[in-house]
Amino acid sequence: MRQILTLALVFSTIRLATPLVLAALGGLYSERSGVINIALEGLLLAGAFTAASVTYYAHSPWVGLGAAMIAGALVAYILALACIRFRADQVVTGTGINILFIGLPAVLSGALFLSSGSTPQIPKENLLPTLSGLLPGFMPHWRILTEVSVMSLLALILVLFTRYVLYRTPFGLRLRAVGENPEAADAAGVGVNRIRYVGVVLSGALAGIGGAYLSIGQSSLFTRNMAAGRGFIALAALIFGKWRPVQTMLACLLFGFADALTIQLQGVPVSTVFLRIAIAVLIFLVIWFIAHQLSFLNRSRIIELVSAAVVSVIMWRVVYAVTRGTQNVEIPVQFIQMIPYVVTIVVLAGFIGQSRAPRALGTPYQKER
Amino acid sequence: MKLLREILFPLLAVLAAFIIGGIVVLLIGDSPIQTYRLLIGSAFSWPDGIGYTLFYATPLIFTGLAVAVAFRCGLLNIGAEGQLYMGAFAAAWIGIKFAGMSGWVLLPACCLAAIAAGAIWGGIPGVLKARFGSHEVINTIMLNFVAIALVSYFTQYHYKTPGDPILETTPIGPGAHIARLGKFIPGLPERIPLNFAFILAIIACVFVYVLLWKTKWGYEIRATGANPTAAEYGGISIRKQIILAMAISGGLAGMVGINEVLGYRYRYYDGFSANYGFVGIAVALLGRNHPVGVFLAAILFAILLRGGIFVDAYTIHVSKDIVDMLQGIVIILVALRPDAIFGSLKKFSKAKA
Numbered sequence: 001m002r003q004i005l006t007l008a009l010v011f012s013t014i015r016l017a018t019p020l021v022l023a024a025l026g027g028l029y030s031e032r033s034g035v036i037n038i039a040l041e042g043l044l045l046a047g048a049f050t051a052a053s054v055t056y057y058a059h060s061p062w063v064g065l066g067a068a069m070i071a072g073a074l075v076a077y078i079l080a081l082a083c084i085r086f087r088a089d090q091v092v093t094g095t096g097i098n099i100l101f102i103g104l105p106a107v108l109s110g111a112l113f114l115s116s117g118s119t120p121q122i123p124k125e126n127l128l129p130t131l132s133g134l135l136p137g138f139m140p141h142w143r144i145l146t147e148v149s150v151m152s153l154l155a156l157i158l159v160l161f162t163r164y165v166l167y168r169t170p171f172g173l174r175l176r177a178v179g180e181n182p183e184a185a186d187a188a189g190v191g192v193n194r195i196r197y198v199g200v201v202l203s204g205a206l207a208g209i210g211g212a213y214l215s216i217g218q219s220s221l222f223t224r225n226m227a228a229g230r231g232f233i234a235l236a237a238l239i240f241g242k243w244r245p246v247q248t249m250l251a252c253l254l255f256g257f258a259d260a261l262t263i264q265l266q267g268v269p270v271s272t273v274f275l276r277i278a279i280a281v282l283i284f285l286v287i288w289f290i291a292h293q294l295s296f297l298n299r300s301r302i303i304e305l306v307s308a309a310v311v312s313v314i315m316w317r318v319v320y321a322v323t324r325g326t327q328n329v330e331i332p333v334q335f336i337q338m339i340p341y342v343v344t345i346v347v348l349a350g351f352i353g354q355s356r357a358p359r360a361l362g363t364p365y366q367k368e369r
Numbered sequence: 370m371k372l373l374r375e376i377l378f379p380l381l382a383v384l385a386a387f388i389i390g391g392i393v394v395l396l397i398g399d400s401p402i403q404t405y406r407l408l409i410g411s412a413f414s415w416p417d418g419i420g421y422t423l424f425y426a427t428p429l430i431f432t433g434l435a436v437a438v439a440f441r442c443g444l445l446n447i448g449a450e451g452q453l454y455m456g457a458f459a460a461a462w463i464g465i466k467f468a469g470m471s472g473w474v475l476l477p478a479c480c481l482a483a484i485a486a487g488a489i490w491g492g493i494p495g496v497l498k499a500r501f502g503s504h505e506v507i508n509t510i511m512l513n514f515v516a517i518a519l520v521s522y523f524t525q526y527h528y529k530t531p532g533d534p535i536l537e538t539t540p541i542g543p544g545a546h547i548a549r550l551g552k553f554i555p556g557l558p559e560r561i562p563l564n565f566a567f568i569l570a571i572i573a574c575v576f577v578y579v580l581l582w583k584t585k586w587g588y589e590i591r592a593t594g595a596n597p598t599a600a601e602y603g604g605i606s607i608r609k610q611i612i613l614a615m616a617i618s619g620g621l622a623g624m625v626g627i628n629e630v631l632g633y634r635y636r637y638y639d640g641f642s643a644n645y646g647f648v649g650i651a652v653a654l655l656g657r658n659h660p661v662g663v664f665l666a667a668i669l670f671a672i673l674l675r676g677g678i679f680v681d682a683y684t685i686h687v688s689k690d691i692v693d694m695l696q697g698i699v700i701i702l703v704a705l706r707p708d709a710i711f712g713s714l715k716k717f718s719k720a721k722a
Contacts, residue, residue: 038447038506078701085713088704091445091506095650096704100697102644104393106690111397116688232510239507334522341511348503357504 009260014152015218017256019044021155022210023234024241024248025162026203030076032166032243033199034179034360038094039079041231042101043204047072047211049105052119052222053112061128065212072208073201075101080200084193087364098231106224117224119215128217151213156249158206163245175199179358182365192365207231236344243358255340262336269330279319284312289346374707379655379662382702383669390695397686404687408676418675420551420561424633426671427563428453428625428642430570432649433656433663434577435491435621439505440658441581442614443594448494448509449622450646451516452487456623458520459486460630461637464541465528472544476631479545483626490516491619492612499608505615513646524639536639547632564632566624573621574660580617590614622646643674644693651696654703670696 023040030037050071055064079097082088106117113120130149166172177185178195186192214230215222233255241248288308391401412422432449439446446452460483467475494508521536528538547566551559581587592600593610601607629641648670655669656662673696677689 036506038510082701082705086705086709088701088706088709089445091447092650092654092704093701095447095647096697096700098697099644099647099651099693099700103690103693103695103697107393107397107688107694110688110690111686114686117690229514232514235507236511332522332526334518334525338515338518341514344511345497345503345508345515348507349497349501 009257009264011147012260012263013253013257014148015256016259017252018149018152018155019210019213019218019230020234020237020252020256021159021249022151022213023207023231024237024252025155025158025245026072026206026210027235027238028162028166028203028243028245028248029175029199029206030203031238031361032179032358033175033196034182034358034363034365035080035083035196035200036090036094036362037079037200037203038091038235039076039097039231040203040207040234041227041229042094042097042099043072043075043207044211044214044227044231045101045105045225046075047208048215048226049101049109049119049211049222050208051212052122052215053109055122055126055216056119059126061126061216064216065128065209068208068212069205070208072204072206072211074204076200076202076204076207077197079204080197083200083364084196087366090362090364102225105222109222119222122216122220124220126216127220128213149213149217151209151217154209159245159249166245171195171198176358178365179360182360186365186367192367196365207234210234233340236340239344239357240347254343258336258339262333265331265336266333275329275331276320280312280316283315283319284308287312287315375657375659375662378707379657379666379703382655382699382705385702386695386698389698390691393694394687394691399684399687404680404684404691407679407683408691409672411676411679412672416557416561420557420563422668422671422675423567424561424563424628424671425674426667427567427570427628428645429648429652429667429670430664431573431621431624431628432645433652433667434573434660435618436649436653437656437658437660437663438577438581438590438621439614439618440653441594442590442610443597444495444498444505444611444614444618445650446491446494446509446615446618446622447506447650448491448512448619448646449649450642450644451509451513452490452619452622453625453642453646454516454520455490456483456487456620457626457630457641458523458637459483459623460545460626461538461541462523462528464545464630465539468542468544470542470544472546475542475544476547479541479631480624480627483623483630484620485623487623487626488616488620491622492616495612495615498615499611505611517640520637521639524637528637537634538637540636541630545631546635547627549632562633564628566628566632569624569627571664573624574664577621578660586613622649648696651700651703655699 023044026043027037027040047068051064051068054067055061058064075097079093082093083090109115109117109119128149128151130147131153132147134150166176174185174190174195177188177190178192182192211227214226219226234252237251237255238248240251288305291304291308387405391405394401394404412418432453435449435452436446460479463479463482464475467478490512494505494512497503497508498505524536524538529536530539547564549559549562549564550567551557551561551563557563581591589600589605590610590613592603592605593607593614597607600610625642625645630637634641652663652666652670655666656664673692677692680687680691681689
């Protein structure tokens with residue numbers, strides 16, 4: 001166990017969570033305004049490709065970052081146009097954008113760089129720097145802290161900024177109003193569709209930054225379909241975080257941790273003791289969930305918990321008897337990879353606290369005549 | 370008028386997508402005419418062109434029908450990708466476990482396993498929606514990833530030939546092989562993997578038509594999709610319809626495994642699907658969620674898939690990725706509401722006048 005839980009794991013978590021945080025924040029602006037954003041995956045890819053190819057020509061990561069932001073915003077504008085002006089189904093349009101951006105970057109990179117779907121390597125000095133790379137000599141005794149990418153810091157700042165914007169500014173109030181009750185917002189004089197345009201375009205810009213981090217921060221080139229489902233994990237984190245900025249960031253860190261663990265656990269045997277504890281917790285949660293569903297048990301939380309505990313202990317004895325004698329086992333990485341998705345399904349089903357979507361999420365708004 | 374619109378609008382969307390794609394090709398520096406000639410023309414040669422096109426169309430017909438059935442119930446099944454993986458693995462699993470059995474028993478068992486596994490995987494989000502009201506779109510997306518991880522685990526840890534560098538299972542028993550159509554059609558060589566699953570796909574089209582428009586079940590599914598409140602008032606159990614529609618949808622998606630495992634590779638191959646589940650959404654939308662439309666749309670996309678290989682080989686700059694690009698554009702354009710487009714056109718011309 002000890003060789004797994006190290007400082008390296010913490011930094012790996014931060015590194016892997018950064019693009020998730022940026023994309024999920026983007027999703028937050030769009031979904032809080034009432035537009036479902038399934039397209040986060042495509043927006044990440046658009047940002048990643050733009051950042052890599054612009055940086056390759058301009059030799060500056062900052063130009064690439066800016067271009068990625070603009071590209072993300074432009075693509076999101078297409079999504080907004082289709083969903084708001086032409087009242088297209090938001091999920092379908094988002095799926096279309098995701099497929100479009102599997103193809104388009106590959107077509108363009110084939111033409112620009114004569115490659116099959118990837119951009120050339122970008123030299124290390126042209127990548128987005130770490131904190132110590134940006135400010136040499138800044139806090140020299142805290143090398144550990146300054147090895148973090150600037151983008152991770154930016155993501156943290158953006159989370160706090162979003163929290164401020166969402167709950168403390170008139171724009172944030174309007175954004176939330178438009179997502180919860182567009183009719184009332186309209187009656188109060190808020191331009192519903194204009195706010196939604198802003199929300200969706202902002203979401204594209206943020207996801208574009210996240211994509212830039214993937215191609216010119218974490219790695220040094222764009223490869224075909226490099227987002228690899230991160231857009232969907234970001235969406236999951238947004239739901240797990242109940243559409244709130246700080247909670248969403250924590251969810252991203254949890255999912256980033258699962259990802260980091262996947263890399264660390266590859267081929268490393270884990271002690272059965274640890275595994276048994278994990279299984280015990282899992283059994284208890286499942287039984288509690290079932291108990292919660294049974295009408296004769298869920299009258300009071302105490303009855304529910306006690307009965308769940310009793311059944312769990314009995315089942316646990318069975319599992320213990322079966323696994324007796326084994327010392328170290330290898331956890332298949334696939335099971336750790338599943339964690340974010342299973343957690344999202346469980347959360348959406350209303351267990352571990354209600355996660356309620358903005359009320360007008362997914363419905364186009366049409367002014368009454 | 371209604372029929373004309375149903376046909377005209379998808380055609381316009383495809384045409385518009387081709388024009389946008391043509392502009393991209395032109396900007397890249399290739400000839401759009403030559404690209405499209407390769408992209409579409411390659412499909413019409415006998416036997417290779419037509420044989421491969423129909424083979425590529427088979428999974429798209431299944432996933433297109435899957436999305437269409439769910440759509441008729443007012444549900445969006447983004448999870449066909451996961452359901453088809455579960456179906457394919459289940460078919461291979463039965464084929465490996467009972468490899469020695471006679472084909473008369475094994476083949477139907479494998480087919481039923483594919484359908485059942487898909488139906489269960491599709492039914493889960495149905496139950497979650499009916500019981501807890503959680504949105505089927507998110508749940509099906511999440512279940513896609515769970516399914517892919519799950520079958521990858523079973524393949525890697527339990528059913529792989531030791532030492533095989535490729536992530537694939539051991540071969541299925543010969544009894545479970547589906548005959549290729551080349552055996553029966555003169556002039557069609559057997560190396561072309563077009564098989565009886567294509568006939569099954571046509572039967573599935575007929576089945577979906579009869580189910581949706583000629584039976585009480587189908588009527589209830591469509592009523593739920595058209596207006597859930599009215600359907601409930603009319604005595605239809607919406608919850609039951611949601612679960613039923615998702616299970617049927619998943620079962621249809623699972624049938625992709627019949628074509629892939631039993632008719633083509635004769636084993637489960639990890640990550641075989643070329644986004645069939647997602648392209649199924651485009652197929653269903655373009656086909657206006659009607660079996661005939663789904664069939665035609667699947668053929669169209671199959672033509673593009675086939676042509677993409679030739680575009681890759683014979684043009685200078687354009688790669689086969691242009692097919693993904695065109696699919697994405699078609700999905701976005703088909704999703705637009707015609708009345709909203711005409712509305713803004715009117716506004717535009719008024720503003721000009």
